[in-house]
Amino acid sequence: MLWQRAREPHAHRWSLPGGGLGPEEDVEASIRRQLAEKVDVRQLSHVEQLAVFSAPDRVPGPRVVATAFVGLVPSDTDPVVPSDTTWHPVDALPATAFDHEAICRRARSRLASKLSYTNLGFALAPPEFTISALRSLYSAALGYEVSATNLQRVLSRRGLLEPTGAVAPVGPSGGRPAALFRFVAGRLRITDPFAVLRPPSSRNLGT
Amino acid sequence: MLWQRAREPHAHRWSLPGGGLGPEEDVEASIRRQLAEKVDVRQLSHVEQLAVFSAPDRVPGPRVVATAFVGLVPSDTDPVVPSDTTWHPVDALPATAFDHEAICRRARSRLASKLSYTNLGFALAPPEFTISALRSLYSAALGYEVSATNLQRVLSRRGLLEPTGAVAPVGPSGGRPAALFRFVAGRLRITDPFAVLRPPSSRNLGT
DNA sequence: CAGGTTTTCGCCTTTCGGTCGAAAACGTGG
DNA sequence: CCACGTTTTCGACCGAAAGGCGAAAACCTG
Numbered sequence A, B: 001m002l003w004q005r006a007r008e009p010h011a012h013r014w015s016l017p018g019g020g021l022g023p024e025e026d027v028e029a030s031i032r033r034q035l036a037e038k039v040d041v042r043q044l045s046h047v048e049q050l051a052v053f054s055a056p057d058r059v060p061g062p063r064v065v066a067t068a069f070v071g072l073v074p075s076d077t078d079p080v081v082p083s084d085t086t087w088h089p090v091d092a093l094p095a096t097a098f099d100h101e102a103i104c105r106r107a108r109s110r111l112a113s114k115l116s117y118t119n120l121g122f123a124l125a126p127p128e129f130t131i132s133a134l135r136s137l138y139s140a141a142l143g144y145e146v147s148a149t150n151l152q153r154v155l156s157r158r159g160l161l162e163p164t165g166a167v168a169p170v171g172p173s174g175g176r177p178a179a180l181f182r183f184v185a186g187r188l189r190i191t192d193p194f195a196v197l198r199p200p201s202s203r204n205l206g207t
Numbered sequence C: 001c002a003g004g005t006t007t008t009c010g011c012c013t014t015t016c017g018g019t020c021g022a023a024a025a026c027g028t029g030g
Numbered sequence D: 001c002c003a004c005g006t007t008t009t010c011g012a013c014c015g016a017a018a019g020g021c022g023a024a025a026a027c028c029t030g
Helices: A027-036 A100-117 A131-142 A148-157 B027-036 B100-117 B131-142 B148-157
Strands: A002-004 A046-053 A066-072 A161-167 A179-183 B002-004 B046-053 B066-072 B161-167 B179-183
Touching: A027 A046, A027 A066, A046 A100, A046 B046, A066 A100, A100 A131, A131 A148, A131 A179, A148 A161, B027 B046, B027 B066, B046 B100, B066 B100, B100 B131, B131 B148, B131 B179, B148 B161
Parallel strands: none
Antiparallel strands: A046 A066, A161 A179, B046 B066, B161 B179
C-alpha cells in the first residue's frame, strides 16, 4: 500500500506510509498510529519489524533513520483508503520515493521465507477459505506455483488447518464444490519455526 | 560479551557494547565501530540486525532508540578485551543494565532458530573442527542435545561440510582420533533458508 | 594383549514432501 | 436424464530427508 507524494522531495513518486516517532510511543505503536491514518488497523493480521534503514543519504536533507515494518492483511480485506493511497502488486511497483523499493523487496523476501518455515500463512488468508484459494495465496506470495495437495498435507500435518464443515459455492463452470477450511484458533499468532535438527526423541507434534 | 558500567545510571551492572550513531555512518558501520573499541572486529564471522528496541522508558532520561545486532565469533576465538569487559554464558547472565537482558534473550532465540534452517553454523565453528566439537556447539546454541550422526548427515546433504583429510589429536583418555572438517568455502556467508513447499520439479540440490 | 574410550559408519525405520491419477461432486447442453 | 466438461478431493506411490541404533574402527592405558 503506497501513497503518492504531493510535494517535494520526490513529488509524484509513491511512498510507504510512515512518519516520525512520538515521544511517548515505541516504534510499533508509531507505525500503527501512522497506518491508522490510512486504513482500519484492526484489519492488520500481522505486524513485525523488518529492518532498520539508515544509510546517511537515504533521504535528502537531514539524516532520517527508518525502522521498516511488514504489515499483513487477509486477502479478502479491501480497506477504504484515502484518495492519494492505493494498493500495488509487489511485482509491479510504480516509481517509488527514496529507498522504498528496496524496503519492499526486503519485505517480500521476508514474507516468502517465513511462509515456508512458520505458520505465517494465517495472516494472508481470510477467516474461511478453500484449499485452492489458499494455494493461490501461497503461490503469489512465494512467487512460484505450489501443489494444492501438498500444501494441504503440510499445513494439516503441522496442525494448522481445520475444516469448517461447510462448502464453498460452486463457480460458473461447475466442478465439485470445495470444502472450507480455517486456520485453527490458537495458531493465529506467529509461532516457532518448524525446525530440523530436533531434540532427540521428540514425539511432540500436532498438538 | 558484556562490559561493566562504572558510572550511573546502572553502575556496576553489565551492559552490551554500543553507542551513538555518527552522522556519516549507517547503523551497521556504527556497531562495528563501537565493537572495534572492545575487540578485533576482523574476528566477527557474522553480523546481522536483530531488532529495534524503542520503549520510551527503556533507559532513564532522554529517549534512546537502540538498534540491536547479533554478532557472532567462532568458538575458538578468545579476543583480548578491555579490563571492564568479559564473556558471559548466555544462560547465566549477571545483573544487566536497562533492557539488555531482553535483548540477549531475543538474540539467543534468533540464533537458535536460524541455526536450524540456514547455514549459520559456519559462524560459530572454527576453521577446522571435529564433528563432536560441532555437535557441542550446536547443542549449546540450540539448548538441547543433537545427534552427531544426524548433524553430520544433515549438514553434509546441504553441501556445507567438507573433510580436510587431517585428524585431530586424541584426548587424554584415548579413543579413535576424530577427522577434521571445515565449512566449504563459498558457504561462509548466510544464504537462503532451506525451505519446504518448493517449486514443482525443483531438481536443484546439493550444488 | 585385554579392556576402556571415542569416533565413524552402515543399516534400519519413520517422517516428510512431491507427483500422479482416479474418483467424487458439481454444473451444462443435448 | 444422460454424456460430458470442470473442479476438487483423496489415496497411492516414491524418493528424499531425518532420526535412531549398534557394530566396527581406531586410538589409549595398564
